[in-house]
Amino acid sequence: xxxxxxxxxxxxxxxxxxxxxxxxxxxxxxxxxxxxxxxxxxxxxxxxxxxxxxxxxxxxxxxxxxxxxxxxxxxxxxxxxxxxxxxxxxxxxxxxxxxxxxxxxxxxxxxxxxxxxxxxxxxxxxxxxxxxxxxxxxxxxxxxxxxxxxxxxxxxxxxxxxxxxxxxxxxxxxxxxxxxxxxxxxxxxxxxxxxxxxxxxxxxxxxxxxxxxxxxxxxxxxxxxxxxxxxxxxxxxxxxxxxxxxxxxxxxxxxxxxxxxxxxxxxxxxxxxxxxxxxxxxxxxxxxxxxxxxxxxxxxxxxxxxxxxxxxxxx
Amino acid sequence: xxxxxxxxxxxxxxxxxxxxxxxxxxxxxxxxxxxxxxxxxxxxxxxxxxxxxxxxxxxxxxxxxxxxxxxxxxxxxxxxxxxxxxxxxxxxxxxxxxxxxxxxxxxxxxxxxxxxxxxxxxxxxxxxxxxxxxxxxxxxxxxxxxxxxxxxxxxxxxxxxxxxxxxxxxxxxxxxxxxxxxxxxxxxxxxxxxxxxxxxxxxxxxxxxxxxxxxxxxxxxxxxxxxxxxxxxxxxxxxxxxxxxxxxxxxxxxxxxxxxxxxxxxxxxxxxxxxxxxxxxxxxxxxxxxxxxxxxxxxxxxxxxxxxxxxxxxxxxxxxxxxxxxxxxxxxxxxxxxxxxxxxxxxxxxxxxxxxxxxxxxxxxxxxxxxxxxxxxxxxxxxxxxxxxxxxxxxxxxxxxxxxxxxxxxxxxxxxxxxxxxxxxxxxx
Numbered sequence: 001x002x003x004x005x006x007x008x009x010x011x012x013x014x015x016x017x018x019x020x021x022x023x024x025x026x027x028x029x030x031x032x033x034x035x036x037x038x039x040x041x042x043x044x045x046x047x048x049x050x051x052x053x054x055x056x057x058x059x060x061x062x063x064x065x066x067x068x069x070x071x072x073x074x075x076x077x078x079x080x081x082x083x084x085x086x087x088x089x090x091x092x093x094x095x096x097x098x099x100x101x102x103x104x105x106x107x108x109x110x111x112x113x114x115x116x117x118x119x120x121x122x123x124x125x126x127x128x129x130x131x132x133x134x135x136x137x138x139x140x141x142x143x144x145x146x147x148x149x150x151x152x153x154x155x156x157x158x159x160x161x162x163x164x165x166x167x168x169x170x171x172x173x174x175x176x177x178x179x180x181x182x183x184x185x186x187x188x189x190x191x192x193x194x195x196x197x198x199x200x201x202x203x204x205x206x207x208x209x210x211x212x213x214x215x216x217x218x219x220x221x222x223x224x225x226x227x228x229x230x231x232x233x234x235x236x237x238x239x240x241x242x243x244x245x246x247x248x249x250x251x252x253x254x255x256x257x258x259x260x261x262x263x264x265x266x267x268x269x270x271x272x273x274x275x276x277x278x279x280x281x282x283x284x285x286x287x288x289x290x291x292x293x294x295x296x297x298x299x300x301x302x303x304x305x306x307x308x309x310x311x312x313x314x315x
Numbered sequence: 316x317x318x319x320x321x322x323x324x325x326x327x328x329x330x331x332x333x334x335x336x337x338x339x340x341x342x343x344x345x346x347x348x349x350x351x352x353x354x355x356x357x358x359x360x361x362x363x364x365x366x367x368x369x370x371x372x373x374x375x376x377x378x379x380x381x382x383x384x385x386x387x388x389x390x391x392x393x394x395x396x397x398x399x400x401x402x403x404x405x406x407x408x409x410x411x412x413x414x415x416x417x418x419x420x421x422x423x424x425x426x427x428x429x430x431x432x433x434x435x436x437x438x439x440x441x442x443x444x445x446x447x448x449x450x451x452x453x454x455x456x457x458x459x460x461x462x463x464x465x466x467x468x469x470x471x472x473x474x475x476x477x478x479x480x481x482x483x484x485x486x487x488x489x490x491x492x493x494x495x496x497x498x499x500x501x502x503x504x505x506x507x508x509x510x511x512x513x514x515x516x517x518x519x520x521x522x523x524x525x526x527x528x529x530x531x532x533x534x535x536x537x538x539x540x541x542x543x544x545x546x547x548x549x550x551x552x553x554x555x556x557x558x559x560x561x562x563x564x565x566x567x568x569x570x571x572x573x574x575x576x577x578x579x580x581x582x583x584x585x586x587x588x589x590x591x592x593x594x595x596x597x598x599x600x601x602x603x604x605x606x607x608x609x610x611x612x613x614x615x616x617x618x619x620x621x622x623x624x625x626x627x628x629x630x631x632x633x634x635x636x637x638x639x640x641x642x643x644x645x646x647x648x649x650x651x652x653x654x655x656x657x658x659x660x661x662x663x664x665x666x667x668x669x670x671x672x673x674x675x676x677x678x679x680x681x682x683x684x685x686x687x688x689x690x691x692x693x694x695x696x697x698x699x700x701x702x703x704x705x706x707x708x709x710x711x712x713x714x715x716x717x718x719x720x721x722x723x724x725x726x727x728x729x730x731x732x733x734x735x736x737x738x739x740x741x742x743x744x
Contacts, residue, residue: 057424057428058403059403059407059424059425059428059430060427060428072741080737083734147571148567148568148571149568166567166568166570166571166723167568167571169571170568170570170571170723255512256512256513258512258514258570258716258719259570259571259719259720259723260570260716260717260719260720260723261716272712275400276400276712277399277400277708278703278708278709278711278712279708279712280403280424280708281709
């Protein structure tokens with residue numbers, strides 16, 4: 001009888017890490033990002049929620065007030081809705097809708113500049129220029145432009161016999177639109193750049209084929225060019241929506257929320273309540289932040305959903 | 316915000332003022348040295364960041380260090396606007412010994428949070444009797460929480476040449492004020508320039524019209540939230556104010572200007588006067604007005620039954636409750652408020668404002684002299700610290716916004732007052 005020799009294990013006992021390498025490595029790579037995302041994004045969001053249920057001046061002890069901040073903000077119960085919040089909310093909507101004008105305007109300029117003539121690079125960079133300069137500078141330039149009596153805008157409207165009382169920025173019914181127009185200037189340039197890069201990727205064969213079939217002008221644009229620009233449009237839409245909701249610096253520079261608070265938006269109101277000179281009502285500021293968060297969340301969910309749909313379609 | 320606009324015309328005199336400080340320091344040392352030597356680290360955070368105040372602060376530290384060679388003084392100067400929000404963090408963990416801040420209700424959050432040290436014992440010392448006029452502004456809950464180092468008057472700065480041209484004289488009553496204004500308007504000159512973009516300038520007008528209409532006690536009671544904004548007496552204040560607004564006394568479109576942007580109207584002669592703090596004088600002189608063209612009068616009487624009350628915002632030093640070197644900190648506060656140092660730092664070549672010590676002398680400047688005379692002799696009602704320092708912070712911000720709206724759309728008054736009243740009830744109840 002032969003003794004079957006015990007087969008020496010050809011695979012020596014491997015370490016725990018080696019055994020689980022495939023499963024663990026991705027997590028190790030993800031860990032730093034997850035850590036930072038948690039510390040700088042997820043946890044602060046949780047803290048904001050937590051603070052919004054308190055009354056707190058940022059110095060002393062927090063006092064638990066339950067949903068009182070939200071009740072005051074939204075006018076639940078006997079109190080009236082916070083008027084500053086109401087004004088800010090509607091202004092946010094105005095921003096959201098009117099800011100989207102940057103997309104067609106950017107597309108128009110991109111189509112216009114998408115040609116080969118002498119010095120086109122210079123023209124393109126000149127059109128892109130407003131996006132490069134700081135929002136603060138844009139705000140200052142526009143507020144001088146809008147100055148009553150001496151500002152260029154007032155002089156021009158004066159030729160047509162139009163006189164806006166208090167100047168564009170001094171009149172509560174025009175001030176927000178004035179700021180949005182200032183914001184559109186750099187935002188249009190941004191959308192233009194997105195479309196210019198998009199236009200580079202348009203398939204010339206398709207264009208040629210369409211031309212052979214007799215397509216031109218508006219039909220060519222609508223049925224041939226625009227579908228190919230869909231990724232650019234999507235990105236332009238995302239950055240414009242986010243830009244509109246983040247509109248803070250222009251307001252701060254041009255009107256400081258005035259006249260009498262008529263140009264506030266939620267982000268500015270949140271800053272005023274919690275961090276400005278007369279602020280430090282942290283609980284209330286946090287409640288505004290939470291409301292703004294949910295508004296943004298609506299858009300973010302939509303974007304994620306449509307990206308998911310696209311990827312599903314691609315496979 | 317008003318306190319941020321020191322004019323920086325005086326930094327060329329840095330050297331001479333330093334020399335003067337040393338001289339002042341020598342005399343002061345005999346007054347304050349009481350035997351025990353100070354030692355250890357001594358940390359100061361100051362918001363005196365504009366050029367002239369910065370030189371003053373650095374001079375102060377240098378002189379104080381010369382008096383107490385055992386001290387290791389560490390001075391940090393923070394931007395004045397930034398300090399308004401940074402003070403909270405600075406006082407939190409590892410606080411300095413001495414910080415700058417403002418008087419009256421502006422101290423409230425730090426007093427309530429226990430971040431300022433109670434220095435009532437310092438105020439009980441006999442030397443501090445010379446500071447009695449500002450004691451009220453430093454008192455909360457019957458204790459004193461800091462010391463003042465400078466203040467300045469408010470009042471009507473006007474173009475004397477324009478007044479002379481139309482045969483006008485300084486008004487002392489409301490009727491004269493309104494009559495003067497009508498004459499100016501008939502000649503195509505606006506009565507008052509003002510820039511309300513940053514709101515606080517409108518607070519000055521409210522302080523004056525309200526205190527002249529209803530008296531200091533009423534004004535302060537309103538600031539403490541004890542009186543309803545919809546009260547008839549408050550409405551009377553707005554009715555008086557509206558008289559001027561309906562006449563067109565204020566420049567147009569003031570809601571788009573800062574206070575500096577409103578200055579050219581006065582410099583060009585399109586407007587004749589400006590209700591402002593004394594810090595505006597430097598800017599007006601820079602703008603080309605001579606002392607012959609520019610003059611000052613006290614805001615006139617509206618209701619003869621109430622005494623004059625004046626806006627005179629006070630800037631202060633405080634000891635942090637977490638201070639490590641309390642002895643040095645107290646000695647520094649004594650030093651800053653002593654008569655000689657007060658004379659020195661408030662001189663025309665330094666801060667150019669009013670000294671808080673009654674034994675200090677005033678610089679030979681016609682506006683400082685008039686201001687000092689007015690505040691010491693003709694402000695029997697009391698000294699106000701200004702709208703945004705007397706009122707609760709939230710009340711002040713909502714309030715000033717309402718005042719600005721009233722100046723542009725006076726018809727909205729009922730709505731504005733209802734809003735302010737709603738805010739008052741929420742804050743003070």
